[in-house]
Amino acid sequence: MSQRLSLIGRTFTAMAVGAVALASPVAGSSVATAATGQARASVKWSACPAYSDDVIRTLAVTDAQRRQFRALLGRMECGTVGVPLDYRKPGGRQITIAITRVKAADRERRLGSLALNPGGPGGAGYLFPLQIASMNQANAKLNDRYDLIGFDPRGVGYSTKVDCPAMGGQAPEPGPLTKEAAKRIHDSGVAGNKACGSSDPAFLGQLTTLNSARDLDRVRMALGERKLNFLGISWGTWLGAVYRSTFPGSVGRMFLDSVAPVHFRLDDFEDGHAAGAERNFARMAAWIARRDDTYGLGTTPEEVRTKVLALRRAHDENPKRYSDWEMVADGATVAMLAVQSAPDWPQVAQAFKEMRDEGDAAPPALKKLLGQGALRPPPAGAPERFNATTGQAVFCNEDPSRLGFSDAWATYQRRLGRNPVTGRAGRFTAQCAGWPLPVRETKVHRTGGSLVLAGHRYESVSLYEWTKQMHAAIGGTVFTVDDDVHGSVPRVPDCATELVSYFNTGRIDGGCDGTPVPEK
Secondary structure (H helix, E strand, C coil): CCCCCCCCCCCCCCCCCCCCCCCCCCCCCCEECCCCCCCCEEEEEECCCCCCHHHHHHHCCCHHHHHHHHHHHCCEEEEEEEEECCCCCCCCCEEEEEEEEECCCCHHHCCEEEEEECCCCCECCCCHHHHHHHHCHHHHCHHHHEEEEEECCCCCCCCCCCCCCCCCCCCCCCCCCCHHHHHHHHHHHHHHHHHHHHHCHHHHCCCCHHHHHHHHHHHHHHCCCCCEEEEEECHHHHHHHHHHHHCHHHEEEEEEECCCCCCCCHHHHHHHHHHHHHHHHHHHHHHHHCCHHHHCCCCCHHHHHHHHHHHHHHHHHCCEECCCCCCEECHHHHHHHHCCCHHHHHHHHHHHHHHCCCCCCCCHHHHHHHHHHCCCCCCCCCCCCECHHHHHHHHHHHCCCCCCHHHHHHHHHHHHHHCCCCHHHCCCCCCCCCCCCCCCCCCCCCCCCCEEEEEECCCCCCCHHHHHHHHHHHCCEEEEECCCCCCCHHHCHHHHHHHHHHHHHCCCCCEECCCCCCCC
């Protein structure tokens, strides 16, 4: 999930998945009797979707991962669980939650079911077990003793969903944003929020983290599990915290990676991102300064910072249009480079170096870093990775800020002043202003039980401070990852080994190194 692919729905962990068709439905279903007064839940099993080689190539990174994914897909079961749209009206409109299961390979030593969520809100998790288990050999061992459970939250993917009309909004002109242009962007965003929220309020108003947690407990019952284990990343950490707070007796072992804030407001959330990115840029500047012979950007962090700020101002004063690329590079482009995490620092430094040179062609390093986001239509039959309507609805249903223009503009200006290098990386938007549905706030609390909170010491998407705050609110063990990469624990073999060991034994040490900083 570019560094800025974050909790607010720009995206989450990209799913490296592949697939082949399953020939027949999976027979049978599991039924669990709920506590007194609750409805019985069951899984309606059916044939899994088929995916073409073209789809596989867009979702899986390496040939080895594709082979592993296909092997897992051959064992995957697919089904749906019925849940109430509105839990206050259990006999009213019903919707379905799409789930997958890959049964534990070692049935005799099976420890239970492990549900996985990659983030969001709006992120699809249907194929996430396959992504996790095919990512590396360490992760593959999760499936030795656990049934891996994927699910699309309500409003996403193969679960019941709706799509809003086009959300509206206006892209800013290159260069510094004027107050007049910001007002047009805000007004357009408000209109889009009102149109979206009013399009199907009965459904959209029920898109909340609390309802997703309730759905998850229905899935647990349908699978016949007394307790459900859980791995959540990014927004999935908030879902996990809400789930254990709401259903403390239903939760087994839980690991939350890149932890969300306890008290959610979108304006505070963006302030935190910007401050974290500015702070982490100091690490980038120090790394670049030690390589002045290569990049020529200064021999001290202060010199590098001064030259990057000058580059940002120059591109804001004269946005650069290239002969071979439709993108226009302005100060926001420089800021976007400055917020990238450590694995990309060599390319970022090279892009800074190239952007200082005059030329009609786009700098190759810049195209490599920021050109990857060009939208291409997915192949036919590709699963939905992210549902923008649900992403907007969940955040706006839970966001109490909903700033009017004056407050939004003042907040934006303050953010730019406090974060001169990276502040321009965050766009000015209406966020949830004008959202017509009521705020649904949820609080979390301590419940006891097994819990690990993985915080990344230098991360700017989910701040390390948020991990400490969540720990104070709900308890558990803090697992410190010494990197700046969002949700990296399953992707780094040494960290993933700790993750798997935790789920197998319930024990874990104090942290891991995480994604290494490049040597060159």
